[in-house]
Every structure is written in C-alpha cells, then in structure tokens.
Amino acid sequence: MSEKDGRGNPEMPDVDVSSAVDVESDDSLFCRACGAAVTADRHSISVNSDHHHTFFNPAGIVFEIRCFRQAAGTIILGDPTTDFTWFRGYSWQYCLCAHCLVHVGWYFGSAEDGFYGLIESKLLRG
Numbered sequence: 001m002s003e004k005d006g007r008g009n010p011e012m013p014d015v016d017v018s019s020a021v022d023v024e025s026d027d028s029l030f031c032r033a034c035g036a037a038v039t040a041d042r043h044s045i046s047v048n049s050d051h052h053h054t055f056f057n058p059a060g061i062v063f064e065i066r067c068f069r070q071a072a073g074t075i076i077l078g079d080p081t082t083d084f085t086w087f088r089g090y091s092w093q094y095c096l097c098a099h100c101l102v103h104v105g106w107y108f109g110s111a112e113d114g115f116y117g118l119i120e121s122k123l124l125r126g
Contacts, residue, residue: 028126031124043071045069047117066123086117102122104119105117
C-alpha cells in the first residue's frame with residue numbers, strides 16, 4: 001500500500017488511475033448523477049461470500065451495495081471510523097464521485113486490505 005495516493009489519502013490501495021477505469025469497456029460502470037466513469041465489473045469482488053449486500057444505516061436508510069477492489073473514479077472523504085461498520089474488522093470512509101462529488105458509497109479498509117462498497121442505485125452501465 002502506498003503512503004499516499006494522488007488524492008492525498010493514505011488509506012487508498014495502489015491504483016493506476018489511468019488504466020483502472022476504461023470508458024471504452026463494456027463492463028464500465030458510471031456515476032448516475034454525472035455520467036463519469038467510476039469502476040468496472042471486472043473489479044468486482046466477493047466480501048463475506050457475496051458481491052452484493054443489503055444494509056441499513058443508523059437512520060434506518062437501506063443501501064444495496066456492490067463490492068469492488070478498485071474504483072478509480074472516486075475520492076475518499078473523512079477519517080476512518082469503525083462506528084456502525086457493516087464489515088467486521090474494517091473501518092469506513094465516504095466514497096464520492098471524483099467528478100461531481102455525489103456520495104456513491106464507502107471505502108472499507110483494514111490493516112491488510114481494502115475495498116469499495118458502492119451503492120447500486122448510484123451506478124449506471126455504459
């Protein structure tokens with residue numbers, strides 16, 4: 001893991017932003033709000049034996065999220081916290097579209113690794 005990525009966040013995994021999101025690819029996923037490339041299906045991963053999860057936050061709002069190893073079209077905001085984490089052993093931070101700054105999910109990090117939990121309804125297929 002790098003000390004800091006290009007956005008100054010020490011919790012982000014090493015990602016080559018120039019190639020991580022290929023807008024020409026059939027599996028690209030875009031921000032529903034602005035159409036910017038966020039990630040791609042090829043970066044999908046299984047966390048706790050599933051790629052897709054449904055959770056609720058302390059306010060009772062339900063989120064359907066999908067898990068990804070990379071989401072180069074995002075920025076991470078806020079200090080890592082384990083308060084009300086959905087994944088045991090992971091802290092979380094807000095994940096925003098790097099283009100329009102709309103909340104698109106969360107970055108979950110641990111001492112060993114990290115992943116993105118992106119809100120399904122905030123993503124569009126290309």
